[in-house]
Amino acid sequence: MLIRRARGALPRIWRSVPWVQWRLLHLTQPTFLVGVCALLRSEDGEFLLVRNAFWPKGQQWGMPTGYLEPDESLAECVARELAEEIGGGTVEDIRVLDMSAGYRMRVEVLVSGTVRDLPSREEHESVEVSDHRLATMDTLPEGLHDGHREKLARHLG
Template identity: 45%
Template sequence: MPLPVRQLSAVLDALPGPVRRKIVWCAVRLSQPRFLVSVCAVLRTADGRVLLFEHRFWEDGRWGVPSGHMLPGETPQAAAARELREESGLRSTDLRVIDVVGGQRHRVEIWLRGSIDIDEAPGQDVLQAREICRAALLPPEQAVRVARPGQARVLRAILAREEDGGSPRPCTPG
């Protein structure tokens, strides 16, 4: 009989970081195509705050934008909307692709921008506890400071382009 999600999360949390990362990566690789396409959504409130989630399985900084893997046949907008709904029950508007980031082994990230009509971050009672620990709405500069390093670089570039009123242009990691 399979373990309930909370017990499985507790078992994974008790494992050393390298072992936990290997198990999670193997599970993703077994359940996803050989080349992963991920979506990352920069979602802002009317007053400009950025929605971030604290992810349970990330080790190099646990805070990041809502993200996840695309399913076969899914558009980036549909994937980002589905992941946001699954992880928090929230819905976004006007999602549009603004960047594609490569340079990672077996993975590419499609970055989207959208709006979210909320005044407060969702509480733990509505978050998908298996993956997400907490949510926060942060000013852009604070969001960049707390985001995991790889996402912080891309997020900083996207937010800077928005401030400059510039059009999307490719970002590269590093």
């Protein structure tokens, strides 16, 4: 009898306090960062790789990555990360290839798209990324990040 009344009352109470709902959910549910990894191809079919100084030694080459900021679209995130990491580039046709959750309270999103108007390697100045290049599966650099190698193999063969 008590459970039956609670089933009817609790949803009504919940719906009557929308200003409290978000706070309760925020306190009781995990909060995730959204990491974005971008598989960006040039018009020639090559893909963009960056050399990230903060990644483990021997695994510093990989695809451009970063964290999604509040109220930012995936395309905006990728464009911002390219500006920060290599000084520019134009991205188009961003679409989600894969998504996974749970690694250290992080949702990881792999997107694909096209890239053009890349700055030259000489124009590039960044503390985080020391180099960038276009590559194919046949011209991968030494020191490719293991996780990125897996993603490239899965999505490019």
